[in-house]
Amino acid sequence: MQSFHHRFHHSQHLLRPSTTFLLPLTTNLRHPPPPPPRFTMSISSSSIQENSEHLLTQVLTYHNQTKHSFTNYARGPRGLDWANQPNPFRRYLSAPLRPLLHPSDSDNSSPLYDSLFHSLPPSKPISKTTISEFFYDSLALSAWKSTGFSTWSLRVNPSSGNLHPTEAYIISPPIESVSDSYFVAHYAPKEHSLEIRTQIPSEFFAKLLPNGSFLIGLSSIFWREAWKYGERAFRYCNHDVGHAIAAVTMAAAAQGWDVKLLDGLGHDELKKLMGLDVYPELEIPSTTMKGKLQEIEFEHPDCLLLLYPNEIQEIDISYKDLSAAISEFSKLDWKGEPNSLSKEHICWDIIYKTSEAIKKPLTLEKNIIIEPFQKSGNCSSNPYNTLNLRELVRKRRSAVDMDGVTSMSRETFYQILLHCLPSGFQQVQKRQLGLPYRAMDWDSEVHCVLFVHRVIDLPKGLYFLVRNEEHFDDLKNSTKSDFKWEKPEGCPLELPLYELGRADCMKLSKHLSCHQDIASDGCFSLGMVAHFEPTLRKKGVWMYPRLFWETGVVGHVLYLEAHAVGISATGIGCFFDDPVHEVLGLTGSNYQSLYHFTVGGPVVDKRIMSLPAYPGPTHDA
Template sequence: MLLRCSRRSHCRVPLLPAIHRITMSSSSSTTPLSSAAVEYHCRTKHSLTAGYARGPGRLDWANQPNPFLRFSPSPVIALPNPPPVASSVHYSALFHSPPPPPQPLSLDSLSDLLFHSLALSAWKSAGASTWSLRVNPSSGNLHPTEAHVLFEHPQEPRRLLLSHYAPRDHLLEIRTTVPSANRPALLPPPATAVLALSSIFWREAWKYGERALRYCNHDVGHALAAVALAAATLGWDARLLDGLSDQDLGRLVGVDKGCPAPPVGMPDKMVKGKAPWVERHHPDCALLLFPAGSEPEVDYARISDALRGFDGLEWVGKPNGLSKDHVVWDVIYRTAEAVKKHHPEPGERFSVSPWRKSAQLSEGLYKELKVQEVVRQRRSAVDMDGMHVMTKEQFYQILLHCLPSGEVSPGERQGTQSALPFRVLPWDAEVHAALFVHRVSGMPKGLYFLVRNEEHFDALRLAMRQEFEWARPEGCPDGLPLYRLSKGNYERLAMQISCLQDIASHGCFSLGMIARFEAVLRDKGEWMYPRLFWETGVLGQVLYLEAHAVGISATGIGCYFDDGVHEVLGLKDLEFQSLYHFTVGAPVLDKRIMSLPAYPGPGIDA
């Protein structure tokens, strides 16, 4: 039996004459109270007529969270700035060639990894305001994601350090030293390091309210992809240690060490006032970094045993406060607690997918840019020009790089995530893309669909509007599972369902990421809820980089009318859900904004 959203909506989306008029209505049945993920997901949907998900209504600038976290006092390791680039791989070659020989772990290589994944990319200034940008994008440029690195100090063998990365100054803060006897369990040979991510929900909730949990998990996905791609330039592979429990991850990042204690009972309503505990970290995930082509023998039980000992270690430093006053959006914390992963799944083990290259149409489709240049020049467009037309070949090439399995042999099907950067995720692809094609030369305007896991094809076709064509576009590469659903001008509709934002219609194309939803939560567990958003973030990072590599830009869109998207596609109930939107096109640059270097030099503060 299909789960249904309890929230009722009665909106009609006004459409262009060439497109079917859509009447939106959600089911009247009740969402099972046992499904916290479903309850949260339905509660935080935006609706054109029923209203937006609960948020602050206005921005409390006096309490805007500090985007930079520091633990003081703690010893620091200054990283080379800028690091010597270990690899000069062209962007397109990274996807189409074997990885370069692996670099040894050193402060240079560790600096290279972080500088090209999680560091600042620029400072911006306009009038009296100055703000920073980062290599990894974030909703609202709020950056809830923090990174922690476990590694053996390359200049002090047998010293295993757990550190926090401080992007403001590009350095590592040593939180604790781990007994060297734990190295074989925590860093099984030939592993290089463990990089863990955590989220501070308050940073996003300050602006977005209840929907912030979605956006924090988008950001985790973007960060995962950023790290995986930066690691690949060093000849390293990256894979989620997804058999660790949330309790294990909490010990790894030290959520209880120096951070404000949570209340004994979770609030059951939104609360305003001083609540420093909302600045606590939520442990998200951990990545194992290791030489490409190898497969470390990971024993999750041994890692968990070693992490239990972290409770007794001496931890250094307390975090700086981020805001004076807070708003506790209770549903965020109750849902995050409910969707935790408490233990490995039966039979779950660490494995590494064979390295697969992505399909390539032509090297000439990309600018002559190194990987490092593309990732550090990536920006989120704030507006599109509404005129630029991209070539059909560029469009197809971008979508080929969105395929999880890379270049497949005849008869193979997309689904296994073995191409960069999707190979960082240990599950088969669950996310597809509904594309609104506006300005692609040689392609009719219309609604298209990219099937990223071909095992889902029959279910998708059955769930969607029966009048859709499902026709292969002219000239579409054989290995690209792209289908035209309907011809027509969808610009106005794309704008309407993306919270009436013109940027969704002014690009070359926009898209909604459609995830298999109900079956994933039912068959695997509610802990997959955040992971579906991680997958959309990984896909979004590819779209960002692909757009910049061909000379245009992109923007992630977290605000859209959820059930409006489903009605356009004919999707009912919760079998499939839209989790993220994106737009790709030529940016309109604001010449009033001055750009400054991210790290101008020793002793110089931009």
């Protein structure tokens, strides 16, 4: 391993940043670089293949243009325009508001967190109580924070920069004291209430969806994230969708409900179902623009989740019939006008060109396959604190700093990684069958490269968690030839974790994550490496955001695992993309790093005061 160790120290020398690199969040709006070629989004009858290549080129252009490097960060605003900071709360003005119940944070009826990875409890019926608990445990406010003249809210679902671009909708049968009819409603987290947008025909559920089920739709407001992060915001919005999917799935599990992504539906169906055609179409400019652009505050429909009693073993849904029924939704009586979020905006054109390119079409041939719940592996006596799910998710926080001292046992490290496996307690990892990954309907495409800093009895160094073992040979052949690819000592048989090489990676991981100490001061940090261009070519460019969703789901599990063992975690969206690939020896676009994370002992800022989530301040913070 001498060559590996020598190369690591040599890499750290090469990875020192130039003294002339641009500061984050800077760009020149007057003289932006030439925009990427603009491609027609309609499918030509003469060449579907040519159009597919055009769409793929747009996605690859976006991905490459928004990479950070040591000499240049992705394009973003010059600084934070506080006067136009987006309102973090979407409201539909004049829509009927139906308050939900406020469960107790210490309610013992919520199942123990760890138990949900082994089996789901018996399902509860849909009621005001269970729906209130579900939203309270998934997408609600968790606290308010205050220091000096600043006050801001936190939520159960984490978000890049705490900007919360994700909005949620429920499509449900009647719920007593909420709606006497079948309905579509927007969830308002600040009020912990449902805004009733419209009533829908009873046949929609009676004929098309399983008994006892309902739907959750997720959408993104790109502007909320782009206000701070510029062009890279599209990536972060989709991280947040993944976090929301995981938060929804875990909260549903506590009610005994299973979750499945209805991914046969396309962009147009989701837009109609959630009532998002209320927004005017954005005319995408050919370059970056600044001004009063209210249409930029539209919501992009991301996904639709079916929540159903876990006792149901088989679901027969016709996407053709479902699409036909949704096509009539535009004729319904929709209530409420969306509130304005900012007075002025910046339109980063490449975000919206890319969001057009990745719009998923309706795919009638997709089937809903309900595979048996697969429990996750267990190798430790019990590293988890005896927290129930509600206590855990509502106490979860993103660490701002790590203490650089806290360590964890090797068994706890392995246990955390066992809960990161998509297939659960299986000899081969591929299908997503465990909690919360089973909500997604594709084979796992995301792996983890780990920088181990402070794990007792585990050598410091570089490790790799293979989350789809079908990729093992390709990964081994695509990375550096002298990597060891050996199972570390004490590693459970069912955990596909491999040691690549031993070295002190603290400086390296810090440099790779935009020189942030938080990446080196934890117990371990990691980068999530996705099987990238081959996936987009094989399955379609609409998989691009879904790769980020998968990283968000993994990240959400890391958040919960860290807090369950008494420490903390933080997602890291800022990292130097290609230098990460260089450390691994990856070339081309077959594999790309999409998200970084760090887990360790947090440093608590005692200057910040924590306030209850409800009732919160009367003003928008």
